[in-house]
Amino acid sequence: MDIRAQLSMNFHMDKCIGCHTCSVSCKNVWTTRRGAEYMWWNNVETKPGCGYPLTWEDQERYRGGWEVSGGSLRLKLLKGPGKIRTLANIFFQPNLPTIDDYYEPFTFDYQNLFNAPAGDDQPVARPKSLITGEFMEKIVLGPNWDDDMGGSPLYASNDPNLKGLSESQKELLTKFHKLFFFYLPRICNHCLNPACVASCPSGAIYKRGEDGIVLIDQDTCRAWRFCVSACPYKKPYYNWANGKSEKCIFCYPRTETGQANACAHACTGRIRSVGVLFYDADRIEEIAKTPDERLVEAMREILLDPCDPKVVEEAKRVGIDENWIKAAQNSPSYNLFKKWRIALPNHPEFRTLPMNFYIPPMSPILHNAKADAGGTFDPENMDFFHQIDKMRVPVRFLANLFGAGNEQVVIESLKRQMAARLYRRQQRFGDVAGGNSAVSQMLNSVGLTPNDCDEIYRLVSLATFQERFVIPETHREAQSTVDPRLMYEKRGTVGFGNKKKELIGRQW
Numbered sequence: 001m002d003i004r005a006q007l008s009m010n011f012h013m014d015k016c017i018g019c020h021t022c023s024v025s026c027k028n029v030w031t032t033r034r035g036a037e038y039m040w041w042n043n044v045e046t047k048p049g050c051g052y053p054l055t056w057e058d059q060e061r062y063r064g065g066w067e068v069s070g071g072s073l074r075l076k077l078l079k080g081p082g083k084i085r086t087l088a089n090i091f092f093q094p095n096l097p098t099i100d101d102y103y104e105p106f107t108f109d110y111q112n113l114f115n116a117p118a119g120d121d122q123p124v125a126r127p128k129s130l131i132t133g134e135f136m137e138k139i140v141l142g143p144n145w146d147d148d149m150g151g152s153p154l155y156a157s158n159d160p161n162l163k164g165l166s167e168s169q170k171e172l173l174t175k176f177h178k179l180f181f182f183y184l185p186r187i188c189n190h191c192l193n194p195a196c197v198a199s200c201p202s203g204a205i206y207k208r209g210e211d212g213i214v215l216i217d218q219d220t221c222r223a224w225r226f227c228v229s230a231c232p233y234k235k236p237y238y239n240w241a242n243g244k245s246e247k248c249i250f251c252y253p254r255t256e257t258g259q260a261n262a263c264a265h266a267c268t269g270r271i272r273s274v275g276v277l278f279y280d281a282d283r284i285e286e287i288a289k290t291p292d293e294r295l296v297e298a299m300r301e302i303l304l305d306p307c308d309p310k311v312v313e314e315a316k317r318v319g320i321d322e323n324w325i326k327a328a329q330n331s332p333s334y335n336l337f338k339k340w341r342i343a344l345p346n347h348p349e350f351r352t353l354p355m356n357f358y359i360p361p362m363s364p365i366l367h368n369a370k371a372d373a374g375g376t377f378d379p380e381n382m383d384f385f386h387q388i389d390k391m392r393v394p395v396r397f398l399a400n401l402f403g404a405g406n407e408q409v410v411i412e413s414l415k416r417q418m419a420a421r422l423y424r425r426q427q428r429f430g431d432v433a434g435g436n437s438a439v440s441q442m443l444n445s446v447g448l449t450p451n452d453c454d455e456i457y458r459l460v461s462l463a464t465f466q467e468r469f470v471i472p473e474t475h476r477e478a479q480s481t482v483d484p485r486l487m488y489e490k491r492g493t494v495g496f497g498n499k500k501k502e503l504i505g506r507q508w
């Protein structure tokens with residue numbers, strides 16, 4: 001067992017109101033610099049929609065992430081033998097998004113509103129490019145251009161996650177009069193098997209041993225931009241002004257002192273929580289090769305139980321600080337993803353083993369349930385699958401987003417959420433038909449206990465700041481596992497089976 005610690009963020013999608021406060025907080029703290037204007041380390045997308053950059057989820061186009069080929073794991077980017085392909089493409093990357101896939105960052109000529117000479121017409125503030133400084137004819141794209149569908153079903157109908165949906169299901173998601181949409185906040189997933197790290201020819205990207213945060217060493221970055229191509233989530237960005245790539249740093253200067261990340265701290269809907277996970281780094285390659293239908297389960301398996309005495313003993317042996325062990329034992333991430341099984345990773349089929357988790361949206365499923373049960377909540381008369389089939393967001397769509405296509409993991413999450421809500425309803429109002437015995441029957445059928453439901457309710461509804469953000473301070477001086485070079489040993493800079501031993505000796 002090679003035990004490592006990982007910071008991880010969770011998002012409760014039913015609670016996100018799409019206010020973009022998170023994105024603005026992140027931008028104000030990290031990306032107001034020249035060359036970084038178009039970067040949104042945190043962004044919020046409307047789903048269904050094309051996202052940012054446009055259709056980032058379409059790996060036929062971008063070739064991000066990993067694939068299993070001939071029994072081994074390799075970067076999708078590298079079609080041929082790794083090193084030859086790397087050399088062939090080092091000056092030209094055919095799969096990079098262009099600025100037209102992001103947007104040309106702009107401001108407005110506000111001064112004209114004050115300084116324009118008196119005239120017959122009202123002065124206007126014309127848009128100005130933040131790249132060229134020239135006036136722009138018109139603005140044609142922005143980072144949240146299709147927010148709330150942006151007035152057109154066009155974006156929704158081009159969502160790559162519509163794959164496998166029937167025409168009537170697509171219609172549910174794309175016709176305005178039937179429409180239901182939700183928001184998908186995104187940051188870098190600080191993956192266990194990061195394609196960005198594996199693709200970098202300069203060895204500039206590394207995953208920190210002590211907290212799993214993936215960073216780009218700005219001195220070592222040589223602007224090859226392989227990270228941009230290889231990351232299937234398109235979360236590294238190229239800074240055209242200084243010639244370096246940049247990405248979300250999980251606000252490590254804040255987390256190291258026990259503070260919540262800027263995006264999470266600012267979140268208006270209180271949809272986010274942050275926690276520590278322990279994982280077995282020896283199993284990364286094996287887990288990343290798991291077939292799609294078992295991938296989410298395999299991701300749960302790589303996480304170690306922080307209350308298991310053997311895990312605690314091993315954590316202490318490798319020098320993980322006591323406060324990290326305590327934080328892992330109270331981790332919202334562990335509970336939501338592994339213990340209660342209601343949170344899921346985003347696009348696990350990209351095989352980077354992303355370490356942020358999403359509680360998939362339920363609404364308006366309970367409304368349907370209530371209507372069908374004749375105005376009362378009646379678990380005995382409720383057929384879960386029947387209700388879930390009636391969701392306005394089809395399960396197939398959610399499975400494409402959060403289950404590597406496996407609908408069962410999504411259904412399990414929805415059923416558990418639904419059962420926990422009905423349990424609480426019975427506690428609060430006592431109006432569930434069949435009473436307590438019907439509710440306990442329902443809990444048994446989904447494998448939850450009343451205590452689990454109380455804890456879920458506490459975390460997703462009432463939790464204090466300290467309960468949502470269980471972030472231990474980092475004592476670098478006391479850690480013996482801090483060495484990021486070990487992660488090169490695990491993956492190599494061009495992926496598994498291509499380990500660059502010479503990097504092991506370099507100074508950081």
Ligand code: SF4
Pocket residue numbers: 187188189190191194195196197214230231232233234235236247352
């Ligand atoms: S989300 Fe992308 S940039 Fe972030 S660690 Fe994963 S592969 Fe790297």
Ligand code: SF4
Pocket residue numbers: 015016017018019020021022023044183185266267268269270271
């Ligand atoms: S601040 Fe919170 S509620 Fe608002 S868009 Fe961001 S994640 Fe959603």
